[in-house]
Amino acid sequence: MNPRNRLNFSGGPGALPECVLQQLQQAIIEVPGVGLSILGISHRSDWFAAVVAELEANIRSLLGLPTGYHVLFLQGGATQQFSMIPMTLLRGRRAPAEYLHTGYWSGKSVAEAQREGPVRVLWSGEQGGFRELPTVADLDFSADAPYLHYVSNETVEGLQFHRLLGRDDVPRVCDMSSDFLSQPCAAERFSLIYAHAQKNVGPAGVTIVLLRDELLKDVPPNLPGYMDYRNHALAHSNFNTPPVFAIYAVLLVTRWLLDDIGGLEGMAAINQRKAALLYAQIDASDGFYRGRAKPVDRSEMNCAFNLDSAELETRFLAAATQAGFSGLAGHRAVGGIRASLYNALTLPAVEQLVGFMADFQHRESRHRTENSGLSSSVSPSS
Amino acid sequence: MNPRNRLNFSGGPGALPECVLQQLQQAIIEVPGVGLSILGISHRSDWFAAVVAELEANIRSLLGLPTGYHVLFLQGGATQQFSMIPMTLLRGRRAPAEYLHTGYWSGKSVAEAQREGPVRVLWSGEQGGFRELPTVADLDFSADAPYLHYVSNETVEGLQFHRLLGRDDVPRVCDMSSDFLSQPCAAERFSLIYAHAQKNVGPAGVTIVLLRDELLKDVPPNLPGYMDYRNHALAHSNFNTPPVFAIYAVLLVTRWLLDDIGGLEGMAAINQRKAALLYAQIDASDGFYRGRAKPVDRSEMNCAFNLDSAELETRFLAAATQAGFSGLAGHRAVGGIRASLYNALTLPAVEQLVGFMADFQHRESRHRTENSGLSSSVSPSS
Numbered sequence: 181m182n183p184r185n186r187l188n189f190s191g192g193p194g195a196l197p198e199c200v201l202q203q204l205q206q207a208i209i210e211v212p213g214v215g216l217s218i219l220g221i222s223h224r225s226d227w228f229a230a231v232v233a234e235l236e237a238n239i240r241s242l243l244g245l246p247t248g249y250h251v252l253f254l255q256g257g258a259t260q261q262f263s264m265i266p267m268t269l270l271r272g273r274r275a276p277a278e279y280l281h282t283g284y285w286s287g288k289s290v291a292e293a294q295r296e297g298p299v300r301v302l303w304s305g306e307q308g309g310f311r312e313l314p315t316v317a318d319l320d321f322s323a324d325a326p327y328l329h330y331v332s333n334e335t336v337e338g339l340q341f342h343r344l345l346g347r348d349d350v351p352r353v354c355d356m357s358s359d360f361l362s363q364p365c366a367a368e369r370f371s372l373i374y375a376h377a378q379k380n381v382g383p384a385g386v387t388i389v390l391l392r393d394e395l396l397k398d399v400p401p402n403l404p405g406y407m408d409y410r411n412h413a414l415a416h417s418n419f420n421t422p423p424v425f426a427i428y429a430v431l432l433v434t435r436w437l438l439d440d441i442g443g444l445e446g447m448a449a450i451n452q453r454k455a456a457l458l459y460a461q462i463d464a465s466d467g468f469y470r471g472r473a474k475p476v477d478r479s480e481m482n483c484a485f486n487l488d489s490a491e492l493e494t495r496f497l498a499a500a501t502q503a504g505f506s507g508l509a510g511h512r513a514v515g516g517i518r519a520s521l522y523n524a525l526t527l528p529a530v531e532q533l534v535g536f537m538a539d540f541q542h543r544e545s546r547h548r549t550e551n552s553g554l555s556s557s558v559s560p561s562s
Numbered sequence: 563m564n565p566r567n568r569l570n571f572s573g574g575p576g577a578l579p580e581c582v583l584q585q586l587q588q589a590i591i592e593v594p595g596v597g598l599s600i601l602g603i604s605h606r607s608d609w610f611a612a613v614v615a616e617l618e619a620n621i622r623s624l625l626g627l628p629t630g631y632h633v634l635f636l637q638g639g640a641t642q643q644f645s646m647i648p649m650t651l652l653r654g655r656r657a658p659a660e661y662l663h664t665g666y667w668s669g670k671s672v673a674e675a676q677r678e679g680p681v682r683v684l685w686s687g688e689q690g691g692f693r694e695l696p697t698v699a700d701l702d703f704s705a706d707a708p709y710l711h712y713v714s715n716e717t718v719e720g721l722q723f724h725r726l727l728g729r730d731d732v733p734r735v736c737d738m739s740s741d742f743l744s745q746p747c748a749a750e751r752f753s754l755i756y757a758h759a760q761k762n763v764g765p766a767g768v769t770i771v772l773l774r775d776e777l778l779k780d781v782p783p784n785l786p787g788y789m790d791y792r793n794h795a796l797a798h799s800n801f802n803t804p805p806v807f808a809i810y811a812v813l814l815v816t817r818w819l820l821d822d823i824g825g826l827e828g829m830a831a832i833n834q835r836k837a838a839l840l841y842a843q844i845d846a847s848d849g850f851y852r853g854r855a856k857p858v859d860r861s862e863m864n865c866a867f868n869l870d871s872a873e874l875e876t877r878f879l880a881a882a883t884q885a886g887f888s889g890l891a892g893h894r895a896v897g898g899i900r901a902s903l904y905n906a907l908t909l910p911a912v913e914q915l916v917g918f919m920a921d922f923q924h925r926e927s928r929h930r931t932e933n934s935g936l937s938s939s940v941s942p943s944s
Contacts, residue, residue: 406638421758
């Protein structure tokens with residue numbers, strides 16, 4: 181097969197739309213109308229100021245974000261946000277921030293918050309192996325918490341909240357790294373949303389933060405300059421040299437979402453069809469494929485599943501690679517198989533995957549039947 | 563003119579070599595042999611592990627770095643290093659770290675260090691408008707300092723140290739953001755060297771840090787995870803998702819330095835010729851162009867100069883833009899003209915610039931002579 185056609189089901193960095201790649205390819209040599217490579221354009225140029233302004237406007241438009249929010253483009257990934265958030269909102273506070281421990285990534289966020297102030301883990305799925313999310317009845321949110329923090333989609337375990345959590349009188353802070361701009365998200369109900377780009381909206385190297393102005397009214401003194409949101413807000417994400425290329429790539433993705441996909445409603449419809457197709461294949465496999473997550477908490481972004489044995493999973497992954505699929509190995513923390521269905525992964529790619537899964541199951545089942553037939557016919561003479 | 567031929571004298575992000583741009587352009591669509599866009603390749607892939615390993619080896623080879631150093635690729639720019647360094651080496655210490663205040667960027671580094679612990683500004687050029695660097699006699703380094711920090715090249719003012727500073731018994735920490743890999747630098751005499759990529763070695767979005775293992779033996783507790791060098795060292799710059807594209811670009815630049823340029827000696831020879839040509843033009847202009855920095859402290863990377871008036875400078879910049887030169891306006895903090903001569907800016911580009919400068923001076927001088935001739939011939943009848 182043409183290697184360019186490898187289908188990228190990676191957990192991230194994920195694929196980007198072909199039309200975005202083509203524009204980026206051109207920009208590497210020359211940004212249209214500017215006469216310079218995008219890699220050598222000044223971050224203080226009018227061109228780049230217009231890129232940031234349009235990107236911010238596109239994100240506001242896609243999410244229907246009301247006024248009163250900053251939209252920032254930072255470095256350091258979600259990991260740095262795990263620290264910046266409690267440095268800003270928890271340091272020096274007595275009431276604990278409330279965190280949900282729903283999987284690998286929210287676990288990291290809890291550990292970082294605990295360095296900065298008191299944390300109450302409101303619910304943990306650790307004992308259950310992170311196969312489900314809390315129900316409404318499981319959660320007793322406090323009115324005193326400086327904020328509630330949760331991860332909307334756990335990429336490793338394939339768990340996604342399909343509802344809004346928390347109380348309107350406590351700031352909601354949400355790591356949407358792996359489902360940002362994959363569907364509408366009631367952004368106006370959150371005080372702070374953050375997402376690194378490399379799942380649905382761009383290459384690794386830029387992290388998007390939306391936060392309410394009022395969160396910056398009472399920031400602790402003497403934060404390191406880069407860790408102080410106010411610096412980035414004041415400078416319109418140009419406090420120091422921002423990752424120009426990655427930010428431009430995110431702009432192109434938002435244009436694609438607005439112009440070609442029909443906004444977040446359009447994107448959600450496509451993403452739902454992709455996920456439904458894959459989970460239907462799993463559910464129709466008579467247990468040959470077994471979804472990791474409780475069905476009601478299944479992620480539309482990351483479908484984690486297992487086969488009967490580690491050996492069979494290894495065989496599945498080898499055959500999938502051979503067939504042109506890429507990135508299907510589960511996260512090293514949990515193993516198994518994971519198919520990630522980020523925005524740029526197309527419905528035809530999922531159709532090819534479910535076709536491959538059906539074939540693989542068919543071959544294996546025939547193989548087993550033949551082997552068991554063989555062994556029963558051989559056994560008398562052994 | 564063909565806009566692709568615009569000559570990029572920007573203070574940064576700077577130009578990258580044409581051969582690097584071509585390889586990056588291909589990688590946007592498909593990394594050779596991998597079958598995926600570089601923007602969708604997993605940072606946990608064997609391919610990317612090999613990129614990091616080769617890049618690290620290339621940097622060690624270019625600098626002749628002995629064992630006992632970590633080579634890290636981080637996010638957040640030099641600005642984040644301004645904080646990470648004192649968080650690691652100064653927090654909780656009683657003896658002040660020694661800083662030199664030689665210009666715009668070292669001033670930022672002092673302000674960040676002061677948040678973390680005691681700082682002694684050993685020398686400041688502020689009163690003199692940052693037109694020169696300290697002499698050997700100006701500096702009295704203390705043996706008790708946890709470290710000495712200085713900026714090897716001040717991009718805004720065009721000042722560069724052409725000697726090693728400090729004592730061998732106090733860790734040298736140096737911001738080489740704007741001259742890293744432009745020349746040999748006696749790296750083994752430093753305990754920590756850091757440089758963002760976007761001047762000489764790559765696009766904005768990655769920062770290179772070399773640091774001696776022993777600096778990490780006594781790190782203060784509870785640093786934010788991303789700000790703790792140990793996490794990055796342990797994970798070989800894969801603590802969280804690194805900026806894959808920017809790191810690959812830096813790898814390509816190091817290959818270019820090694821294979822096409824003849825290493826740092828070769829690069830230094832080219833950079834010296836470029837700078838000599840430009841400063842010679844300034845010095846031969848009878849004061850029409852006036853270098854900002856004291857000649858002995860002139861930077862080979864950034865040549866900052868002035869013309870007689872702001873109005874004449876505006877005219878110069880307009881004519882230069884018209885002639886196809888880009889990025890010649892001085893930094894907003896000081897104004898004037900600045901020609902940055904980073905690695906990828908070629909000698910022929912500098913030849914074109916000095917040719918333009920000679921023409922501009924000639925035209926202006928003729929214009930003045932004609933005007934003064936006109937006024938003297940007119941004056942009798944007035």
